[in-house]
Amino acid sequence: QYGLEKPQGYNVSFHYNAHVEYHHFGSSHPMKPWRLTLTKQLVLAYGLEYTMDCYEPRPANFNELAVFHDREYLSFLSQVTPQNAKPDDPAYLAFGFGGESNDCPVFDGLWNYVSIYSGASINAANNLNNKQSDIAINWSGGLHHAKKNLASGFCYINDIVLAIQLLLTNNPRVLYIDIDVHHGDGVEAAFESTDRVFTLSYHKYGIDRNGYPFFPGTGNITEMGPADPTNRGKGHSLNIPIDDGIDDEQYKWLFKTVTSAVIEKYNPTAIVLQSGADSLGGDRLGRFNLNIKAHGFCVETVKSYGRPLLLIGGGGYTPRNVARTWCHETAVCVGAELHNELPTHIPYIQAFEGAENGGGILYPDLHNTKRHDNLNNQDNLHKLVTQALENLRYLEG
Ligand code: TV7
Ligand code: ZN
Numbered sequence: 298q299y300g301l302e303k304p305q306g307y308n309v310s311f312h313y314n315a316h317v318e319y320h321h322f323g324s325s326h327p328m329k330p331w332r333l334t335l336t337k338q339l340v341l342a343y344g345l346e347y348t349m350d351c352y353e354p355r356p357a358n359f360n361e362l363a364v365f366h367d368r369e370y371l372s373f374l375s376q377v378t379p380q381n382a383k384p385d386d387p388a389y390l391a392f393g394f395g396g397e398s399n400d401c402p403v404f405d406g407l408w409n410y411v412s413i414y415s416g417a418s419i420n421a422a423n424n425l426n427n428k429q430s431d432i433a434i435n436w437s438g439g440l441h442h443a444k445k446n447l448a449s450g451f452c453y454i455n456d457i458v459l460a461i462q463l464l465l466t467n468n469p470r471v472l473y474i475d476i477d478v479h480h481g482d483g484v485e486a487a488f489e490s491t492d493r494v495f496t497l498s499y500h501k502y503g504i505d506r507n508g509y510p511f512f513p514g515t516g517n518i519t520e521m522g523p524a525d526p527t528n529r530g531k532g533h534s535l536n537i538p539i540d541d542g543i544d545d546e547q548y549k550w551l552f553k554t555v556t557s558a559v560i561e562k563y564n565p566t567a568i569v570l571q572s573g574a575d576s577l578g579g580d581r582l583g584r585f586n587l588n589i590k591a592h593g594f595c596v597e598t599v600k601s602y603g604r605p606l607l608l609i610g611g612g613g614y615t616p617r618n619v620a621r622t623w624c625h626e627t628a629v630c631v632g633a634e635l636h637n638e639l640p641t642h643i644p645y646i647q648a649f650e651g652a653e654n655g656g657g658i659l660y661p662d663l664h665n666t667k668r669h670d671n672l673n674n675q676d677n678l679h680k681l682v683t684q685a686l687e688n689l690r691y692l693e694g
Contacts, residue, residue, distance in 0.1 A: 298545075307332065308431045309421065348631040365458045374408060412454075414438045417435040417673060419459055420435075421609075458630050488533070490530045498535075516536040521688050566605070574611070579663045593625045638657070
């Protein structure tokens with residue numbers, strides 16, 4: 298009934314340590330690890346665990362994280378607790394904790410939390426390296442803003458960078474694609490000096506009425522990696538700045554046109570897709586108007602190239618829709634079609650029921666669930682694509 302056969306015959310692995318669910322950033326903080334509980338419940342309710350190899354990865358250790366992050370930063374991160382934190386300690390602010398916005402709070406079990414999501418991305422990358430799977434999934438990862446010595450935008454450890462570093466031991470060229478509504482600045486910065494990683498990010502970019510840039514404020518089309526012509530990384534970043542309210546057809550066209558051009562020109566031997574779900578319509582922090590299947594179209598498109606694929610989570614601040622999307626995308630990976638009627642035996646089914654929660658179905662209409670006027674028109678988008686393809690000419694050498 299749920300179409301559990303795997304017609305395309307991809308080996309899919311699912312990397313998930315449920316201990317990640319027990320962590321809380323604080324009651325008012327938009328990042329809710331609870332969305333991962335909901336995702337897991339949907340994946341299990343549809344029986345998708347029988348179509349994949351499921352792993353429960355151990356947490357990453359200090360040395361594994363130190364492959365990218367500074368040891369001083371990691372020492373601080375591993376020792377700080379809500380009890381011993383000194384918000385006036387210069388190190389505290391310098392490492393990105395607390396501050397006015399409190400994007401990166403110190404909470405109980407912080408080190409445990411970061412080790413768990415990072416361990417899952419590391420485990421997933423190793424599985425691709427060993428050819429144990431064609432597609433490896435970690436919905437708990439995708440924390441693309443973290444820098445080597447700085448927590449930023451809800452991200453403390455950059456699990457994506459750690460995973461790409463592992464993939465680079467087996468691959469001459471890795472393509473990183475990011476469809477979170479926020480610019481994937483941490484991953485871009487980490488690989489700015491190499492031509493062995495190409496970063497492609499689609500995100501909201503612009504200044505709001507209140508004068509604040511949309512976080513993190515970078516990622517214009519003109520930002521293509523270092524300007525210095527002697528830097529090997531020059532031209533190996535492509536940013537696609539998008540305005541509020543983009544709809545399904547526009548986004549799908551933009552994604553397919555630009556992504557296929559990058560894949561054909563760069564010819565990556567592995568692909569990492571950060572599938573942040575805050576680009577959906579109705580997201581608490583996002584600005585776009587996408588439906589679940591348009592978001593999933595990006596996964597389908599990337600999968601169709603048949604390269605080893607690491608699929609990771611990221612943002613997503615309306616938990617029930619994050620769960621729906623990542624369940625759908627898990628199904629896309631294994632080649633299953635899911636029934637729109639949610640199975641009734643799901644724990645926490647109430648989270649999906651009632652008109653305001655999506656009416657007990659998997660694919661509610663999310664277009665305009667939160668009003669964002671569409672500020673993108675065909676003319677702007679065509680110009681954007683022209684400029685993006687122009688930027689790619691650098692790859693021709
Ligand atoms: C990958 N937006 C992460 C996205 C990170 C976005 C931001 C919040 C926020 C934080 C809270 C909170 C919030 C309702 C939303 C620049 C400022 C903003 C001046 C007052 N509620 C990902 C990070 C972003 C924390 N940060 O890409 C605790 O929203 O915009 C900012 C920073 C700082 C200065 N102020 C404006 O999706 C996972 N934070 C509630 C409690
Ligand atoms: Zn985001």
